[in-house]
Every structure is written in structure tokens, then in C-alpha cells.
Amino acid sequence: MMGWGTRGWTFGVQRRNHAMGGGHRGLKIATTFVAALAVVQMAGIVAASANAADPNPDTTGTATVNADGTVTANLSGTWVWPGQNCAGRYGTGQAVDWWGISTSKVPNPNFSLTDATQVTAPGVVTTGTATASGAIALPGGKYFHVAQYYAGETVNSATTCTDTPANKGSTGAWTASATYPSLADIPPMVCVNMYDEHGSEGKASTNSKDYSPSLDTDNSIQTNHFDPTAGAGYCVQLTVKNPNITIDLAKSNDADGDGTYSQSEVAPTAGATVPFKLLVTNTSTVSVVVDSLTDAWPGTPAFSLDTACPGIIGSTLAAGASAGCSFSESNYAPPSGQSLTNTIETTVHQSGNPSNTASKTATSTVTTKSPTGWVEVCKQGATEAVTGNFQFLINGKTYTVPVGACTAAIQVPAGQLTIQEVHKIGTELQSVTTAPSGRLVSVDLHTRTAVVTIVAGGPASQTIATFTNKLQVWGRVKICDIAGPNVAVGTNFTFTAGSKTVTVPAGPAADGGYCVLAGRFRQADNPLTITEINTTSPVTAITVQPAARLVSKDLANRTVTINVYGGVTEVTFTNN
Numbered sequence: 001m002m003g004w005g006t007r008g009w010t011f012g013v014q015r016r017n018h019a020m021g022g023g024h025r026g027l028k029i030a031t032t033f034v035a036a037l038a039v040v041q042m043a044g045i046v047a048a049s050a051n052a053a054d055p056n057p058d059t060t061g062t063a064t065v066n067a068d069g070t071v072t073a074n075l076s077g078t079w080v081w082p083g084q085n086c087a088g089r090y091g092t093g094q095a096v097d098w099w100g101i102s103t104s105k106v107p108n109p110n111f112s113l114t115d116a117t118q119v120t121a122p123g124v125v126t127t128g129t130a131t132a133s134g135a136i137a138l139p140g141g142k143y144f145h146v147a148q149y150y151a152g153e154t155v156n157s158a159t160t161c162t163d164t165p166a167n168k169g170s171t172g173a174w175t176a177s178a179t180y181p182s183l184a185d186i187p188p189m190v191c192v193n194m195y196d197e198h199g200s201e202g203k204a205s206t207n208s209k210d211y212s213p214s215l216d217t218d219n220s221i222q223t224n225h226f227d228p229t230a231g232a233g234y235c236v237q238l239t240v241k242n243p244n245i246t247i248d249l250a251k252s253n254d255a256d257g258d259g260t261y262s263q264s265e266v267a268p269t270a271g272a273t274v275p276f277k278l279l280v281t282n283t284s285t286v287s288v289v290v291d292s293l294t295d296a297w298p299g300t301p302a303f304s305l306d307t308a309c310p311g312i313i314g315s316t317l318a319a320g321a322s323a324g325c326s327f328s329e330s331n332y333a334p335p336s337g338q339s340l341t342n343t344i345e346t347t348v349h350q351s352g353n354p355s356n357t358a359s360k361t362a363t364s365t366v367t368t369k370s371p372t373g374w375v376e377v378c379k380q381g382a383t384e385a386v387t388g389n390f391q392f393l394i395n396g397k398t399y400t401v402p403v404g405a406c407t408a409a410i411q412v413p414a415g416q417l418t419i420q421e422v423h424k425i426g427t428e429l430q431s432v433t434t435a436p437s438g439r440l441v442s443v444d445l446h447t448r449t450a451v452v453t454i455v456a457g458g459p460a461s462q463t464i465a466t467f468t469n470k471l472q473v474w475g476r477v478k479i480c481d482i483a484g485p486n487v488a489v490g491t492n493f494t495f496t497a498g499s500k501t502v503t504v505p506a507g508p509a510a511d512g513g514y515c516v517l518a519g520r521f522r523q524a525d526n527p528l529t530i531t532e533i534n535t536t537s538p539v540t541a542i543t544v545q546p547a548a549r550l551v552s553k554d555l556a557n558r559t560v561t562i563n564v565y566g567g568v569t570e571v572t573f574t575n576n
Contacts, residue, residue: 051223053081053092053194057233064241067286071180082169086161090199093150095213100187105135116178118149122204134214146213151176156201191228191235195219242356248281251364264365267333274332279324282317287351297342337370371414373454374462378406382470391422414456421448428472435464473523475564481506482513484576497530521564527551532558541574
């Protein structure tokens with residue numbers, strides 16, 4: 001016999017000859033549960049023997065809400081059977097009180113479960129409909145409700161049952177599952193009761209009562225006097241696993257009034273009325289109910305859109321369904337040149353499951369057009385040799401201007417404007433002027449850009465920017481290398497000339513070495529530095545032709561500086 005806790009109530013105990021491992025029932029003996037003789041599991045004392053397996057206090061369970069609102073429960077845990085080894089029994093069955101222990105023999109509410117695991121015959125586990133078919137009395141006037149079949153079983157084998165020599169018993173694991181009609185039908189706690197299936201390992205009992213939870217009284221509660229409510233872990237509160245709720249929200253505006261809605265648009269004037277559209281889409285696999293829909297922007301507290309979008313709040317959206325509306329906000333566009341972003345938010349919950357919620361935000365931006373002015377760009381050449389067309393980048397657009405001409409007046413945002421001339425080979429920017437002259441902010445000749453001031457107003461107040469170019473004089477540079485003593489003809493040497501890198505093979509001294517044309521260089525970049533790199537071979541001489549173009553040289557550091565002019569400048573290194 002086995003007791004849980006120090007109860008003082010009297011009960012009947014069924015005894016069996018466990019050593020024989022058989023399925024016959026023994027003599028019923030009336031006895032009083034005495035604390036000195038009881039084996040108290042909760043105090044940590046291992047039971048000497050038991051007439052059936054008992055659940056361990058490790059029951060776990062989850063409840064997954066399905067798309068149709070039903071809820072699938074999955075339970076698992078382990079059992080222990082002191083005094084009975086694996087070989088002595090066919091297996092252990094379990095019953096689950098899916099309806100919850102209560103003071104009523106008939107569950108209230110009384111409902112059927114679907115897809116419930118059921119043991120319809122020894123070793124045959126399937127799924128079907130589970131209904132309450134009986135009740136087992138517990139202390140305190142409570143009842144454990146059972147279905148027509150076991151909710152699962154452990155058929156003893158080398159992989160399912162483990163002998164425990166310490167108590168001459170055995171242990172194993174159990175699982176059970178069933179689907180409730182709704183989340184509201186799940187009781188606060190779900191409990192399990194274990195049954196002796198008799199027989200022996202590999203040989204099932206032939207007694208049909210051994211597979212009926214309501215007829216087989218050889219179980220944890222009735223023969224072991226196990227009370228699942230006596231301690232934590234034997235019953236479990238199911239952990240609800242809700243389906244993932246997702247919602248999509250979009251808001252757009254037509255601030256520019258062209259009939260096309262976008263997330264961000266430009267209003268023509270400050271204070272203009274702006275039309276809006278919004279769309280709520282249920283991207284979940286289950287239906288959702290829209291709980292709230294609010295709008296807000298800086299300086300305006302969040303407010304409900306129930307008036308602007310009647311019928312959305314409180315509506316139910318099926319999976320994949322959408323709801324939307326259109327409305328306008330008067331005096332909405334911000335001051336000129338500024339932007340205003342509003343944020344809408346919606347919250348929803350799963351239909352029939354208010355605790356499963358989701359929310360989503362979206363934004364829409366309106367920018368009011370900035371004050372504008374006008375600019376005109378003119379092109380001049382410093383000499384008559386500068387001819388042809390030049391291109392300019394103005395406010396993100398490209399304009400082409402011939403030498404001696406100007407663009408038409410171009411409308412641009414008021415304030416500072418950057419104008420860039422696209423480089424034209426053979427020329428360079430010499431100067432930029434403006435009319436009126438005070439509107440020139442800065443000039444960078446190297447990048448060919450000018451920053452000018454644009455005054456708000458009409459074409460009469462335009463800014464005229466004149467770009468003047470001159471011819472860009474280029475010269476060619478040739479680098480030569482002479483193979484001195486101990487340097488093999490054809491040995492490659494590497495040089496840098498400004499930003500360029502050139503490889504030159506060393507040539508015979510009698511021929512003046514080998515040469516490589518390094519490229520064209522602008523006179524504006526003078527002086528030009530040429531350096532021999534990546535070698536340990538000493539440089540014994542550096543010559544420059546024409547000689548007047550030599551600025552300086554440093555043999556130890558393999559460097560020469562020259563001025564580049566028209567024609568060809570030849571630089572010769574001798575390596576030893």
C-alpha cells in the first residue's frame with residue numbers, strides 16, 4: 001500500500017501477489033492509515049510497494065489555440081511504481097480528467113473532446129471523441145472524471161520502462177492529448193491517474209475491465225489512495241500557446257492634390273487641407289477584432305478615428321481580410337519648408353480570445369513646399385579657344401549651356417543653392433561671378449562648384465551665376481630606367497607619378513634604358529613628384545629632360561620633383 005501525506009481516514013486496500021506478476025486480484029483488507037506505517041512521498045521516503053503506478057509531480061501541459069477557436073491540449077509526465085518491476089506487468093495506463101476535478105460526479109460544463117488519444121485495445125492507441133463516462137471519489141467530496149478509454153498507456157519494454165533497484169520498482173513516461181471545444185472549456189487544473197493493466201511484459205491481460213477507466217479500480221487513486229490534489233505537480237494548469245496574431249496598417253495622403261496617394265507628399269501651401277486613406281489588414285491565420293484605431297501628430301494628442309472611419313473599430317476581420325476608409329484633415333499642411341508626420345495605431349485581439357492581442361503603427365508625412373526663387377547660369381570662355389557646350393548640375397537636374405549663352409530662368413528653392421559644372425576635358429574653371437554680386441557665397445575651382453543665394457520671389461529677382469573657363473594645358477611624362485652594374489636588363493622597377501603607378505623594365509645603359517609613357521598631367525598640378533618604390537636597389541642617378549623642368553631630386557629616397565609643361569618631359573632613373 002502507498003499513502004500521500006499523513007491522512008487519518010480509513011480506506012479499503014486491494015492486495016495482490018506482485019511477486020507472481022499475475023493479473024488476479026487478492027483479498028480486500030480494511031485498515032486504518034497509520035502515519036508510522038505509511039510511506040510518505042512528500043517527506044522524501046520511498047514507498048516500499050504500490051498496487052499501481054503513481055504519477056510523479058512533474059506533469060506539464062500546453063494548450064494551443066487553433067484557427068477555428070478549438071484548443072489542443074498536450075500533457076506529459078512520468079510515473080513510478082515501487083515494488084513492481086517492468087517484467088511483471090504488461091503496462092501502465094492513464095486517465096486524464098479533461099473536465100477538471102470538482103464536487104459533481106457529472107462535469108459542469110459537460111462537453112466532448114475531439115482528437116483525444118484513446119487506448120481502444122491493448123497496445124492500440126488512436127484518437128477519437130472523449131466523453132465523461134464515470135467518476136472516482138476523492139477525499140473532501142470531490143470527483144475525478146474519466147472518459148470511456150484510457151488517455152494513453154506505457155507498454156512495458158526495454159525502451160519504455162526502466163527498473164529501479166532501489167525500490168524494486170519501475171518508472172516510465174506518459175503522454176496524452178485532446179482538443180477542447182474552446183478556450184473557455186479548459187478547467188483551472190487538469191489531473192492524471194495511473195492504472196495497472198496487469199498481464200506481464202509482452203503479454204496483455206485478457207480481462208476487459210483492465211482497459212476501462214471507470215471499471216478498473218486498480219489505480220493510483222482507488223488502490224494507492226493517491227490524491228492528485230494533495231500536492232503541486234500532479235495536476236497542471238495548461239500553458240496557453242496562442243496563434244501568432246499579426247496585423248498590417250497603412251496610411252497615405254494626397255497632399256499635392258494629383259489624385260494619387262503616397263506615404264509622403266508635398267502640399268502646395270501652408271494650412272492646406274490634406275486628404276488621407278488608411279487600410280487595416282489581418283495578416284493572421286485566425287479572425288481578429290479591431291479594438292482601437294487612433295491618430296496623432298506632434299502637438300496633437302492621440303484621438304480615436306471612430307468618427308472619421310465609422311465601423312472599423314469593433315469589427316471582426318477574417319484571416320486575410322481588410323478594412324479601410326478615406327477622410328480629410330483641414331488646416332493640416334505645416335509651415336512652408338517644414339514636414340509633419342502623423343502616426344496611426346491599431347490594436348486587435350483574436351476573435352474569442354481577448355488575451356491574445358497585437359498592435360501596429362504606421363506613419364504618413366506631409367511637407368509643405370518651400371519658398372522658391374529663380375536662377376540663371378551663364379557660360380563664358382577666358383579666350384576664344386574655349387568653345388562648345390558645358391553641363392551644369394542644378395537642384396538634381398542637368399542643364400546644357402553653350403559658351404557665350406545662358407540657361408532660361410530656373411525655379412529653385414529659396415536659400416543657398418549649389419551649382420556644379422561637369423568637367424570638360426581640356427578646360428578648367430577659372431572663376432565664378434554673380435549678379436547681383438553679393439549673392440556669391442563660395443567657389444571651389446578644383447571641384448568646379450559655386451554656392452549662391454536664391455531670393456524668394458519671381459523671375460525679376462533671379463540670381464545670375466556666370467562660370468568662366470580657360471584651356472587646361474597638359475604635358476606628357478615619360479619615365480625611363482637604366483640597368484646599372486649588377487642589375488639585369490629587363491628587371492622591372494615600379495614608380496609613382498602623382499596618383500598613377502607605372503612599371504618600367506630596366507634597359508641597357510648604351511641605349512639610354514627602357515621607357516614607359518606615364519600619361520598626361522596638368523600644368524595646374526605642378527610640381528609633380530615621381531618616386532621609385534618597392535625595391536632595395538640603390539638609385540645612382542636621376543636626370544630630367546628638358547633639364548630646366550627639374551625642381552629637386554633625392555637619390556637616397558629615390559624621388560624627383562619636376563614641373564610639367566607642354567610636350568614631353570623625360571625622367572630617367574639609374575639603378576645599381
